[in-house]
Amino acid sequence: MALSRRGFFKLSAAGAGGLLLSRPTGARAWQSKAPPDALGCLVDLTRCIGCRKCEQACNAVNQLPPPAQAFSDLTLFDRQRRPDARALTVVNRYHSGRVDAQGVLQPDYVKLQCMHCQDPACASACITGALSKRADGAVVYDATKCIGCRYCMVACPFEIPAYEYQDLVTPRVMKCTFCAPLLADGKVPACASVCPTQAISFGRRDRLLQLAHQRLRDQPARYTPHIYGETEVGGTGWLYLSAVPFERLGFLRLPGRPLPRLTETLQKSLFSYLWSPLVLFGLLTALYRRNQRKTMPPDTSLTPPPGGAA
Amino acid sequence: MNAPHPQPAPLRRPFWTPGVLVLLCLVGAAGITLLLRFSGGIGAVSNLSTGRPWGLWVAVDVASGVALAAGGFTTAALCHLFGRHRYAAIERPALLTAMLGYTFVVLGLLVDIGRSWAIWKPVIFQNHHSVLFEVAMCVLVYLHVLYIEFLPIVLERLRQGVRLPGRLQRLSAPLMTTAERLHRPLQRHLWLFLIAGVVLSCMHQSSLGALLLIAPTKLHPLWYSPLLPLLFLTSAIAVGYPMVVVEANLARASLASADEQAVLTPLAGISRYLLGLYLLLKIADLSWRGAWPYLLEGSAQSLAFIIELGLGVLLPWLLLLSARLRRSRRGLFCAAALIVGGVLLNRYNVFVTGFMPPFSGADYSPALGEWLITAGLIASLMLLYRLLVTHLPILVPAAPAPAVPENRPQEDRP
Secondary structure: OHHHHHHHHHHHHHHHHHHHHHHHHHHHHOOOOOOOOOEEEEEEOOOOOOOOHHHHHHHHHOOOOOOOOOOOOHHHHHOOOOOEOOEOOEEEEEOOOOEOOOOOEOOEEEEEOOOOEOOOHHHHHOOOOOEEEOOOOOEEEOOOOOOOOOHHHHHOOOOOOEEOOOOOOOOOEEOOOOOHHHHHOOOOOHHHHHOOOOOEEEEEHHHHHHHHHHHHHHOOOOOOOOOEOOOHHHOEOEEEEOOOOHHHHOOOOOOOOOOHHHHHHHHHHHHHHHHHHHHHHHHHHHHHHHHHHHHOOHHHHOOOOOOOOO | OOOOOOOOOOOOOOOOOHHHHHHHHHHHHHHHHHHHHHHHOHHHOOOOOOOOOOOHHHHHHHHHHHHHOOHHHHHHHHHHHOOOHHHHHHHHHHHHHHHHHHHHHHHHHHHHOOOHHHOOHHHHOOOOOOHHHHHHHHHHHHHHHHHHHHHHHHHHHHHOOOOOOHHHHHHHHHHHHHHHHHHHHHHHHHHHHHHHHHHHHHHHHHHHHHHHHHOOOOEOOOOOOOOHHHHHHHHHHHHHHHHHHHHHHHHHHHHOEOOOHHHHHHHHHHHHHHHHHHHHHHHHHHHHHOOHHHHHHOOHHHHHHHHHHHHHHHHHHHHHOOHHHHHOHHHHHHHHHHHHHHHHHHHHHHHHHOEOOOOOOOOOOOOHHHHHHHHHHHHHHHHHHHHHHHHOOOOOEOOOOOOOOOOOOOOOOO
16 A cells, blocks of 8 residues: 555656656757748738728638628628638728827728748647648648647637538638748739738748838837737737737737747657657556566465456 | 455346436437537537637547546556555456546547548648647557457456357357457456556646647636646546546446445545645645636636635545545545546636637537537446446446346335
8 A cells, every 4th residue: 555655656756757857958959940931921000991802802812602791891890800711811990099180080900810820839739730831931721631620729829710610521720821822823912912002011021020120110100119920929920010009909919939839848858759658668567567576475365356467 | 345256247237227218318319419410510519619619528528538537547557557456346347437438538539520530630640749649649549458458358258158149149159269269368468558558548648738738828827837737647647546436336326236345445545645646736836826816816717716626626635534534435425526526627627617719709608419419428438338347247246146146126226
């Protein structure tokens, strides 16, 4: 009894110790897998007029079902929408209290879609690797690998991936593809090319960051001094500039560290070469052998264990 | 021990009882719901949404199912690795529960994942960064390890002689010969599978806790902790024996298996330390992260946490400290049931109550269809348990098994 108790404690302590000890060393070892030449988009919300042309272009290029309300129907702005399985990008209207020179209340429009994180949590979480970050920066989905576990949706900090819950046999995870097929042909994403006010600038992410900083420097009165997506969850491919603080436009306050770092560090430090299971297997085998030798002679009076190797 | 050689034997009990009929009704209701699920998609029967991709099925059928099946590996470790053979009487029922538990975890997964037919794909398309991949591989391998661990029980029954009905009768003899041949090599190598089972369990029990570490902004700070994997592992180990206690009591009451109180009392003695360790870790975790203030939040989350820790861990731990209670059948059953409920609530809290999506789905509560399928899965598990213990030598019958078993119908005790 005493022995078994102590043994259990030892086991638990070994497990705990292993976990704790491996964390700090592993944290240094983790490296971002962000592609160096990632493309991105810079959305300047001060330029967006809420025309919803981007939504329409997205619907067409992705061959999505026609919307319940026409794209020209602006009453839609009366409620807040989220991207879903039938609309991979949506524009919402906010009244943040911003007024123009004449004192007239100005609306702010916010385009939402997948942020194409530099180190996407969805791709790290995906059990089969159906989601992945391409070298050009697009976070893409391969339905042929998907099993529909929806862990990507749990992992996404922006609550972006949607699911075809009504589909019986081949439901898909639905989210902005960054028009990956167009990118592969050297073209511009549909929403960025159609935007009449050039609110969406497309290009290399590092250049877009330079551009954003340039705008902040040139027109400090026009913008709130923050580029959303520069550091959020380790950086995102889509970047935003805004006139009003981002919290007032429904943007989430997110940590600056890439979300896969902790789990990937744990996985790697505990299971690379399966060292910890093998060590545990060895320890338990030793324990088994020792107790078997010890308990063999006197134990015959008791019930012989049916499963024990005699 | 009430008999010199209390051997497990098939329980000759009538199968059709009022309880079984109730279970069958639940299975029937789940069957109808499953038809809806597999004709109209997940959306037809559940409240799952973009913000709430995981609900009751993941929390109960999968996460709790795995945790409550921990009695299998903890009992195997106790009996064989730590050489405590006096616990042999509870080993087989614990193994059966684990085997059925994991079988139903996989069945539950088939209902929950969108492409049930693609469940094999992680074997080919592997993402080694994914915590879920590791969990899936461990569960897959462990399920088969459990089947192998269970095989000796089947072989034992076959070696006692079988007469298959009807046309299958011709197969009886070869079946018995095969059993006879398999018996020895299996016994010789069984320890390998026992140890592998313990290792695999430690791996995926802890990794289940790591699943939500990738969503720090979504899980409520009362639960989100880098220690989640360790907490999941410790609570699974702590709930193993209480689950055995609950089961042994239910089996004794409804199946007239032998009274194992003489074994359950020392088992509860071990549990008191394991649960104490879990409680200590929980308290240390809250203190280290400074999460205590969230208890006074007055939210559904803080209330759920207080119930989980107070009624599910602290209270049963205090109860287990009393030697008199550990000897009392009823008292021990209550304490064990509280622990089981506490772990169940913990898994529900981590995957549902504490999971707070930022935009939508915060108001999720499981749909009727989700409840029906979960209840039906549990009912099927209980029916299979009953079926298997009536035909295989798993439980020790209450009376010393006579040569001619008497089929005296007994009232099911409440």
